[in-house]
Amino acid sequence: MTNTTLTAGAAILALLAAGCGTGTTPSAASAPPARTTTAHTTTPRTTTPRTSAQTTAPSAADTGRATAAGAASVRYGAAARTTATGTGAAAPQRCRTTGLRARVGRQDPGAGNRYAPLVLTNTSGKTCWVYGFVGLVLIDGRGDVLRTRTRRESVTPHRVTLRPGASAHARLHWTVVPSGHETRCPASARLMIIPPDEVAHLEVPFSATVCDDGRIDARPMAPGAGL
Numbered sequence: 001m002t003n004t005t006l007t008a009g010a011a012i013l014a015l016l017a018a019g020c021g022t023g024t025t026p027s028a029a030s031a032p033p034a035r036t037t038t039a040h041t042t043t044p045r046t047t048t049p050r051t052s053a054q055t056t057a058p059s060a061a062d063t064g065r066a067t068a069a070g071a072a073s074v075r076y077g078a079a080a081r082t083t084a085t086g087t088g089a090a091a092p093q094r095c096r097t098t099g100l101r102a103r104v105g106r107q108d109p110g111a112g113n114r115y116a117p118l119v120l121t122n123t124s125g126k127t128c129w130v131y132g133f134v135g136l137v138l139i140d141g142r143g144d145v146l147r148t149r150t151r152r153e154s155v156t157p158h159r160v161t162l163r164p165g166a167s168a169h170a171r172l173h174w175t176v177v178p179s180g181h182e183t184r185c186p187a188s189a190r191l192m193i194i195p196p197d198e199v200a201h202l203e204v205p206f207s208a209t210v211c212d213d214g215r216i217d218a219r220p221m222a223p224g225a226g227l
Contacts (some may be wrong), residue, residue, distance in 0.1 A: 014171030024142065071125060092127040097200035099124030102193045104206050105169070112177040114208065117169040118218075119225045120164035120195060130168050131159045134190045135194030138186075138214055139203070146186050147214040165224040172211045173217040185211035196221060 105117040124127055138146035160168040178185055191206035210216060 011092050014117075030169040045069055068179075092129050092185065094197060095122060095124075095128035095162060095195065096119070097195050097198045097202060099126075099128060100195055100202065102195075102202040102204050104172070104191060104204055107208070110227065112175055114174050114176060115227060116172050117225065117227050118193065119167050119169045119223070120193075121167040122164055123226075124166055125192075127161060127163050129159050129161045130196050132157045133218055133220050134170055134196060135201075136172075136216055136218065137192035137194075137201075138188040138206070138210060139190040139192060140186060141189040146188055146210075149213055149215040151217045153219045155219050158222075160221050160223050167223055168183050168221045168223055169227070170221050171219040171227055174215065175212055176209050177211055179212050182213075184213060185209045186214070198226050 099122060101121045101123050103119050103121075105119055106113040118134060118224045120130060120134075129149060133150075133152050134150055136150045140146055176185065187209050188206050190203050192201050192203050194201045
């Protein structure tokens with residue numbers, strides 16, 4: 001056997017030994033193809049700086065809401081000022097004696113009876129109201145108090161509102177004919193008047209002869225100055 005033949009056989013054995021190895025080095029046929037990675041290119045975002053006008057200017061919707069809120073605030077403020085100033089909101093108070101003037105109107109005679117309006121006039125600068133019945137006391141010419149019985153008639157009272165200068169009246173009735181044990185009836189010179197729900201009184205001239213132990217029938221206050 002020549003040296004050429006031996007050299008070729010040694011080469012074949014070396015190739016076989018390489019193919020039957022431990023497999024740590026795969027062959028070119030069994031190796032997967034290499035992955036080709038394409039570099040990812042990131043395009044930077046261009047940010048346009050916001051101007052001062054863009055930063056502070058509200059949107060159209062915001063502007064509309066702000067306008068509506070402002071209008072509501074103005075309306076509420078006006079209403080609050082109206083309530084605070086009392087333009088029609090403050091209710092009138094009861095008429096006080098110090099803001100009233102009293103007088104007894106013309107007496108209307110008839111068959112031993114007398115009728116006359118007791119008039120109260122609002123002399124204050126504010127609207128006020130009266131409600132109910134007056135209190136009465138007869139006084140003679142010497143200043144002495146006469147027996148007086150004020151009888152309230154069965155008439156439902158109503159509130160009477162009096163503007164400055166306006167008047168309300170209560171109809172008074174009494175008899176001039178002696179009754180029972182009376183032989184004569186005392187004559188009065190003045191009349192003390194206590195307005196409804198008041199304590200202070202007013203005095204007016206009142207020349208009358210009141211019989212039946214000084215009984216005067218009174219109706220509640222009504223609008224106007226006449227019967």
